[in-house]
Amino acid sequence: MGESHSLEERFQAYVDAENKIEPKDWMPERYRKTLIRQISQHAHSEVVGMLPESNWITRAPSLRSKLILLAKVQDEAGHGLYLYSAAETLGADRKDMIDDLHTGKAKYSSIFNYPTISWADMGAIGWLVDGAAIANQVMLCRTSYGPYSRAMVRICKEESFHQRQGYEIMMRLAKGTPEQIAMAQDALNRWWWPSIMMFGPRDEDSPNSAQSMKWKIKRKSNDELRQEFIDKTVPQAEFLGLTIPDPDLKWNEETGHYDFGEINWDEFYQVIKGNGPCNKQRLDDRRNAHEAGEWVREAANAYAEKEAQRRKEGNAA
Amino acid sequence: MENANLYDYTLRLGDTALILGQRLSEWCGHGPVLEQDIALTNIALDQIGQARQFLQYAAELKGDGADEDTLAYHRDAHEFRNLLLVEQPNGHWGDTLARQFIFDTYNYFLFERLMKSKDERIASIAIKAMKEIAYHAQWSAEWIIRLGDGTQESHDKIQQSIDDVWMWSGEMLEADKLDVAMMEAGIAPDLNEIKELWLTKVSEILKIATLEMPEGTGHQRGGKKGVHSEHLGYILAEMQYLPKSYPDATW
Amino acid sequence: MSDKSNWKIWEVFVRSKNGLSHKHAGSLHAPDAEMALKNARDVYTRRSEGVSIWVVESEAITASSPDEKEPLFAPSDDKVYRHPTFYEIPDEVGHM
Numbered sequence: 001m002g003e004s005h006s007l008e009e010r011f012q013a014y015v016d017a018e019n020k021i022e023p024k025d026w027m028p029e030r031y032r033k034t035l036i037r038q039i040s041q042h043a044h045s046e047v048v049g050m051l052p053e054s055n056w057i058t059r060a061p062s063l064r065s066k067l068i069l070l071a072k073v074q075d076e077a078g079h080g081l082y083l084y085s086a087a088e089t090l091g092a093d094r095k096d097m098i099d100d101l102h103t104g105k106a107k108y109s110s111i112f113n114y115p116t117i118s119w120a121d122m123g124a125i126g127w128l129v130d131g132a133a134i135a136n137q138v139m140l141c142r143t144s145y146g147p148y149s150r151a152m153v154r155i156c157k158e159e160s161f162h163q164r165q166g167y168e169i170m171m172r173l174a175k176g177t178p179e180q181i182a183m184a185q186d187a188l189n190r191w192w193w194p195s196i197m198m199f200g201p202r203d204e205d206s207p208n209s210a211q212s213m214k215w216k217i218k219r220k221s222n223d224e225l226r227q228e229f230i231d232k233t234v235p236q237a238e239f240l241g242l243t244i245p246d247p248d249l250k251w252n253e254e255t256g257h258y259d260f261g262e263i264n265w266d267e268f269y270q271v272i273k274g275n276g277p278c279n280k281q282r283l284d285d286r287r288n289a290h291e292a293g294e295w296v297r298e299a300a301n302a303y304a305e306k307e308a309q310r311r312k313e314g315n316a317a
Numbered sequence: 318m319e320n321a322n323l324y325d326y327t328l329r330l331g332d333t334a335l336i337l338g339q340r341l342s343e344w345c346g347h348g349p350v351l352e353q354d355i356a357l358t359n360i361a362l363d364q365i366g367q368a369r370q371f372l373q374y375a376a377e378l379k380g381d382g383a384d385e386d387t388l389a390y391h392r393d394a395h396e397f398r399n400l401l402l403v404e405q406p407n408g409h410w411g412d413t414l415a416r417q418f419i420f421d422t423y424n425y426f427l428f429e430r431l432m433k434s435k436d437e438r439i440a441s442i443a444i445k446a447m448k449e450i451a452y453h454a455q456w457s458a459e460w461i462i463r464l465g466d467g468t469q470e471s472h473d474k475i476q477q478s479i480d481d482v483w484m485w486s487g488e489m490l491e492a493d494k495l496d497v498a499m500m501e502a503g504i505a506p507d508l509n510e511i512k513e514l515w516l517t518k519v520s521e522i523l524k525i526a527t528l529e530m531p532e533g534t535g536h537q538r539g540g541k542k543g544v545h546s547e548h549l550g551y552i553l554a555e556m557q558y559l560p561k562s563y564p565d566a567t568w
Numbered sequence: 569m570s571d572k573s574n575w576k577i578w579e580v581f582v583r584s585k586n587g588l589s590h591k592h593a594g595s596l597h598a599p600d601a602e603m604a605l606k607n608a609r610d611v612y613t614r615r616s617e618g619v620s621i622w623v624v625e626s627e628a629i630t631a632s633s634p635d636e637k638e639p640l641f642a643p644s645d646d647k648v649y650r651h652p653t654f655y656e657i658p659d660e661v662g663h664m
Contacts, residue, residue, distance in 0.1 A: 024631060024632075024633050024634055025634055026634070047351065050345065050346035051346050054345045054346035054347075057342045057343075057345055058339060058342060058343055058555050058556060059555055059556065059558055059559060060559075061390070061559035061560050061566075061568040062386045062390075062560075062568050063335075063365060063368065063369045063372070063385050063386060063389055064369075064386075065568060066342070066365060067362060067365050067366060067369070070342055070345060070358060070361060070362055070365070071362060073345050073346060073358070074345065074354075074355055074358040074359070074362070074614070075614070077345075077346075077348075077351050077354050077355045077358070078355060078611055078614065080351055081351045081352065081355070081594075081596060081611060082594055084351075085577075085594050085595040085596065088577060088595065094574075094597065095571075095574050119559055119568075151594070154594075158615070169568075172567070172568060176566050176567065176568075177563065177565050177566045179563055179566065180563070180566050285346070285347065288347075289346070289347040289348065289349070290349075292347075292349065292409060292410070293348065293349020293350055293353075293410065293573075294349075294573045295468070295470050295471055295474065295573075296349040296350075296353075296410045296411075296464070296471070297349055297350055297573035297574070297575060297599075298467070298468055298470075298471070298572045298573045299463055299464050299467025299468050299470070299471030300463045300467060300575070300599035300600070300603065301467075301572055301573065301574075301575065301599045302467045302468045302471070302572075303462070303463040303466050303467045303599065303600070304599040304600035306466065307600065350575065350597065351597075352575075352596055352597055352598060352603075352607040352610070352611060353607075355607075355610045355611055355614075356606065356607065356610045359610050359614075455606075456606060459602060459603070459606070463599070463603075
């Protein structure tokens, strides 16, 4: 590489050669900003994503399922934490990120703005929502930013049980009483479309995607990931004996993929804009928890300062 | 039932663990900071895990095909034998921690002795649980100290929390007929001994935390016999709603 | 929210089993070392990943800084003779 190459070109060449970028390496400012935005959104999604599921912990129908759900939601808190930590390596502050979430400036995955109204929703979320998230996260294990990639590797390892627990709930319901089967079908009906919306807008409507792909932050396009997910999920629904609520869904011999119906993009953008059924509820919950915890966090800091002071005085004496 | 006393005693242990775990799990997703959300959820997981072990054992003692879930989901409030303390509402972080500290300290001394119970099953559950409980006791004591000796606001709040929860603390430290019978059988420890240890430890921590120890030990009784506060009915209504709404279903 | 309620960042190192060194696992927020250790146990060893934990205040770490110029994207593998594959040993010699 000659002297004439700009830092940015050399950065691109470095990334193209499948090298990882580490916190102190030079990086284009836009790369840093894109990453902070994406990683913090991802972290917010984990944390807000705890709420629709924690809604059912106290009502889980067996002690075993209660324990599993509790462990799963706890994992999500852990994942949020890993991701906030990854964003912090880029100079972002968790406090600012959380403020951005609470003021509505930062986004999180819209899927969590849908309500969980039956136990079957715990199954559908694990199976479909975590399934869709995993497709995205497996790709992100290879993302070009080292700390993000490492966080994702850890998350993927831990998430592997999440989708299985969801599918297990669906299996038990689908093999259960007529009421349980109806509960399972109803959950699939409500969660199917929001789940496939999780992959984001169509490639041609996703202007930031190309740059992210070029920087190898993203490794697969929205549409590619969506198609993979649908191809994988349809047989799983068939095994359960449940019907995916898309009359246009059919196998296409030629392409070797499932064709599927048009996503309701109006709904998609409405929920992003804050008009989903639970946007306000979720943000209020997060804000309240944070505000109610302020005196607690302050107290712990005040104690730590006093202790440090006491140690200093003890040493001096 | 042949082992009626042992069954009742095991239920006390199981129900207390279950109801506390249920209460703590309400916090999940609402903690003051992510790290502490995770910490409290860990304790909830441990409590529910212990509850399963005790309730499974109780179910076996009962026979008639019952299992842990039959006992957790198909009994009504008057059949529950948990301490009144653990069914009290979470309140704010200080209220939860006050309840937890008072309970963990007791539980630590209790389980330390249950590990040597003549009942092998209880002893083996206690041995496994002891590591968890020792951690809980440390964690909640650390929080009491931080809140007590933190800011003026936190000091006042946690003092109030301790004062408020105190009246529920007596029941666990006072032996009733069943406790005495279990003690004589070598299955349960002497609660008088635990009360002494508890008083010493609690006053030691409260002193470090610059907090006042309330007078006496609380006077409320009833949970161990199935006479509960109003809260338990609501806890059970929520917890048991699915199995009760769909009696034919398995989950 | 005031800064008074913001906790410090700690780096967490976990020894997964005796015989191995501590490895960086990630970071977390805590008001002091004791809490940081407890948090680290809860956060980074939920699946019994560790037998020993170190926590260090992030601020206390001094890191080398990659220079912005020449050495930046050049992997330092010019000392190839430091690597065993640099040397050709005939197969007959066996494993070395």
